[in-house]
Amino acid sequence: MWEDWKSLIVEMRKGSVRGLARLITRVENREPGWMDAMQMIYPMTGNACVIGITGSPGAGKSTLTDRLARELFDRGFKIGIIAVDPSSPFSGGALLGDRLRMKEVSTLDDVFIRSMATRGALGGLNLSARDVVKIMDAFGKDIILIETVGVGQDEVEVVKAADMVLVVCVPGMGDGIQAIKAGIMEIADIFVVNKADQGEADQAVADISAMLELSSDETSSQVPVLKTIAATGEGVLDLVTIMLKLQEVGRIRSSWHEERIKEEILSLLEKEVAYILRCRWDQNGNLDQAVKQVIARKKDPYSIVQEMLALMHLQ
Ligand SMILES: Nc1nc2c(ncn2[C@@H]2O[C@H](COP(=O)(O)OP(=O)(O)OP(=O)(O)O)[C@@H](O)[C@H]2O)c(=O)[nH]1
């Protein structure tokens, strides 16, 4: 079993795209030994710059990601793309759509695109895009773009794993206000007003800038706000220039930052504990049992969890 993993990692490190894809799939499926494999991969990571691209549905994230990837590819960077689909694993249409929308780069051999569902086959668990990032990093990608819809906690978590975060808005629609609501304001390193060919783009830029000025976080006022038309590529060059400049002056969030490592360990632990418990409970029927007891008003979820914690010597 372990030999299997090892030879796959060696294959991937030699530059096999097939090996890379298979490795990601096996890790995503939590095949036995995946954590040992990740342990072997970890020391090979730390070189890639991870860029999160988030924003409301339909804002043009995929189109922009495609343009950015092309531009960065042309400058000699090795690019990996992760498109995180927050909806069900059955929305194959959306995943396929991403590929179609990334038509600039989807045909380039050197650009590796991977779609993943945050709520996968593991019963509601959101798998970590981090693992996929690590594998692409070990493969030798210089820049990894992660596209994710900016709603909810899962997505915030995904972008937390990034060195730099682009928040994509569109003119009108009160996007700026939505951004604050989703807690995205704090994580934006660059704001992009896309679809600048539609509506009042300048007004949107002014609104967002004003909001950033008002923010209690003093670094917010330095966050660049740019206009793009991803559909034609307008403004993308300026965006790339600013992104590279930000990276040059020291990564926005170093992957070796204390907070990030802490977050990474906690998130991994939470996911694994939840996954293990869920699998066990599903198998031994304890969860169904507990549900019945709550419905019958014999027990409540709090005491059930407390008993469970006591069993694990955690309380
Ligand atoms: N007019 C105009 N249309 C654009 C622009 N950028 C993207 N679009 C169009 O907007 C639609 C949505 O674009 P996507 O790139 O799929 O947007 P998205 O944010 O990735 O969408 P989801 O992943 O579904 O949330 C597509 O029809 C694009 O062609 C732009 O700058 N101007």
Ligand SMILES: [Mg+2]
């Ligand atoms: Mg998209």
